[in-house]
Amino acid sequence: MPVAKPASSEARVIAHLDMDCFYVQVEQRKQPQLRGLPTAVVQYNEWKGGGLIAVSYEARKFGVKRSMRGDEAKSVCPQIQLVQVPIARGKADLSIYRDAGSEVVSILAKMGRCERASIDEVYLDLTDAAETMLAESPPESLDDEALKSHVLGLVDDGTDAKECVKIWLQRSDADHNDKLLSCGALIVAELRNNVLKETEFTCSAGIAHNKMLAKLASGLNKPAQQTIVPSASVKEFLGPWPIKKMKQLGGKLGDSLQSDLGINTVGDLLQYSEQKLQERYGFNTGAWLWNIARGVSGEEVKGRILPQSHGSGKTFPGPRALRSIDTVSHWLKKLCEELSERILADLDQNKRIAHTLTLHVRANKSSDTDSQKKFPSKSCPLRYGITKIQEDALSLFHAGLREFMGTYVARSEKNQNNEWGVTGLSVSASKIISAPQGTCSIRKFFPSQCAVSTISSEDTNNDPNLEWSAVAKFSCPLLAVCELALQSAQHLKFSRIKPIENNWNSESGAFVEMEDNTIMHDISSLDPNVDERKSQKNQDEDDHGIELAVGGEAWAAGGKG
DNA sequence: CTTGGCCCGGTTC
DNA sequence: TGAACCGGG
Numbered sequence: 001m002p003v004a005k006p007a008s009s010e011a012r013v014i015a016h017l018d019m020d021c022f023y024v025q026v027e028q029r030k031q032p033q034l035r036g037l038p039t040a041v042v043q044y045n046e047w048k049g050g051g052l053i054a055v056s057y058e059a060r061k062f063g064v065k066r067s068m069r070g071d072e073a074k075s076v077c078p079q080i081q082l083v084q085v086p087i088a089r090g091k092a093d094l095s096i097y098r099d100a101g102s103e104v105v106s107i108l109a110k111m112g113r114c115e116r117a118s119i120d121e122v123y124l125d126l127t128d129a130a131e132t133m134l135a136e137s138p139p140e141s142l143d144d145e146a147l148k149s150h151v152l153g154l155v156d157d158g159t160d161a162k163e164c165v166k167i168w169l170q171r172s173d174a175d176h177n178d179k180l181l182s183c184g185a186l187i188v189a190e191l192r193n194n195v196l197k198e199t200e201f202t203c204s205a206g207i208a209h210n211k212m213l214a215k216l217a218s219g220l221n222k223p224a225q226q227t228i229v230p231s232a233s234v235k236e237f238l239g240p241w242p243i244k245k246m247k248q249l250g251g252k253l254g255d256s257l258q259s260d261l262g263i264n265t266v267g268d269l270l271q272y273s274e275q276k277l278q279e280r281y282g283f284n285t286g287a288w289l290w291n292i293a294r295g296v297s298g299e300e301v302k303g304r305i306l307p308q309s310h311g312s313g314k315t316f317p318g319p320r321a322l323r324s325i326d327t328v329s330h331w332l333k334k335l336c337e338e339l340s341e342r343i344l345a346d347l348d349q350n351k352r353i354a355h356t357l358t359l360h361v362r363a364n365k366s367s368d369t370d371s372q373k374k375f376p377s378k379s380c381p382l383r384y385g386i387t388k389i390q391e392d393a394l395s396l397f398h399a400g401l402r403e404f405m406g407t408y409v410a411r412s413e414k415n416q417n418n419e420w421g422v423t424g425l426s427v428s429a430s431k432i433i434s435a436p437q438g439t440c441s442i443r444k445f446f447p448s449q450c451a452v453s454t455i456s457s458e459d460t461n462n463d464p465n466l467e468w469s470a471v472a473k474f475s476c477p478l479l480a481v482c483e484l485a486l487q488s489a490q491h492l493k494f495s496r497i498k499p500i501e502n503n504w505n506s507e508s509g510a511f512v513e514m515e516d517n518t519i520m521h522d523i524s525s526l527d528p529n530v531d532e533r534k535s536q537k538n539q540d541e542d543d544h545g546i547e548l549a550v551g552g553e554a555w556a557a558g559g560k561g
Numbered sequence: 562c563t564t565g566g567c568c569c570g571g572t573t574c
Numbered sequence: 575t576g577a578a579c580c581g582g583g
Binding site: 043044053066091094098117118119307310311314317318424426428 | 565
């Protein structure tokens with residue numbers, strides 16, 4: 001549900017940048033001979049030429065649409081160049097596009113608060129930059145790219161369009177807000193030039209006082225153009241706009257507005273009072289609707305340039321549905337391999353750790369009765385390492401399958417069955433938390449409830465491999481501490497766990513280098529008796545002391561603390 | 562069998 | 575907290 005947010009009192013300058021047919025551009029950069037040719041990117045070539053997921057503007061002129069299959073595109077545009085999405089592990093691999101998007105973001109993020117809205121879209125809050133420019137260096141000589149801006153509501157009286165824009169951008173009698181937008185447009189023009197220079201990608205942009213208007217504007221003039229939305233032109237611009245094309249109104253809420261109230265355009269919505277809308281759609285949604293009809297939106301640009309989750313999925317439509325545990329396991333393995341690769345790259349590049357693994361399954365049941373029953377999603381703590389992830393994902397699948405099929409387990413698990421068919425699988429990693437950088441105190445890794453009786457940092461400092469290290473003694477239930485310690489120490493390159501008590505029957509108190517150079521997950525690899533301890537957990541509620549020593553390399557590459 | 566496949570974010574309970 | 579659902583590209 002949309003939430004009504006008050007527009008901030010001070011005018012903001014918000015830009016929305018949208019890469020032009022992004023996947024095509026990525027492929028054209030890779031194969032420059034494709035530039036200027038009608039081109040489309042397809043995935044899965046085997047069925048009717050694959051599905052189009054991006055279409056170049058040259059190809060659009062021939063009527064090629066994103067909804068088409070490759071064969072269909074060939075028939076309306078025989079010379080079209082079809083490029084396949086890379087395939088890895090038997091599934092489409094979008095990583096080259098994700099990485100290309102990151103290139104763009106890293107350029108844009110220098111200028112102001114930056115929100116990565118999708119693989120090819122970014123919002124920027126340029127308020128500060130625009131205010132600064134207005135105060136210190138008001139627009140004088142104008143970049144050619146800025147002169148090519150479109151200004152909504154600016155009447156082109158037949159004279160040179162660039163001259164009109166130039167006059168508009170430099171008007172001294174403009175109000176403060178319009179001047180801010182002018183500065184924003186100059187900044188965006190420069191940013192787009194930088195992006196083009198550094199990545200060879202073109203993009204289009206909208207510049208307005210809020211996200212909603214900026215987003216609508218960025219789509220008005222494509223490709224490689226930018227559009228400004230002055231406040232004075234909002235009403236005229238928004239009035240005829242189809243209600244279903246407003247962000248958040250593309251689904252059921254938009255349907256309801258259309259069929260229940262006969263609202264087809266934003267202008268139609270204007271006739272309803274805030275109270276009426278609130279009566280029908282609730283306080284928040286009603287207020288939000290009333291505001292957006294007037295081009296008012298307070299939604300802020302989130303400062304986030306990294307994704308909050310990673311997912312890897314594949315569908316198995318109709319006859320290709322998976323009908324045995326073995327095939328499900330096979331595909332889960334592939335998906336988990338990709339996921340593992342991506343979270344390790346995130347750890348390496350961004351020092352972030354994912355904490356939750358979730359499995360989503362789409363499945364059908366042939367034993368009808370309630371065949372619409374959905375396969376339940378399941379999640380669990382994420383342990384690093386592809387084998388662990390795959391094991392956990394398979395466990396989640398079994399748990400979900402039991403619920404899906406009812407308490408009685410299907411008979412044939414190994415081989416083909418006729419009870420169920422899996423038509424979609426996806427694994428995702430979420431709850432991604434930044435790891436602390438550089439040298440830090442061990443206290444940071446433990447919640448305050450967990451009493452730390454002593455902390456010292458001398459006794460492991462002689463290890464030359466470690467940038468930092470510390471020892472702490474805890475008074476907590478032993479297993480709780482162990483689990484906590486391992487969760488917290490996940491990002492450490494080295495760790496050591498040694499109980500104070502003598503009954504810890506293990507030689508493994510010494511430092512252990514993690515086999516995959518990343519993470520230790522499992523205390524049982526250190527102490528073979530841990531399973532016994534676990535079974536005694538309930539009767540063993542007494543506090544235990546434990547000495548935990550952890551150490552790690554500082555995150556900064558090359559290691560300075 | 563298809564405006565899908567493969568993603569991502571947010572809200573609600 | 576997890577899970578269902580919604581909406582977007």
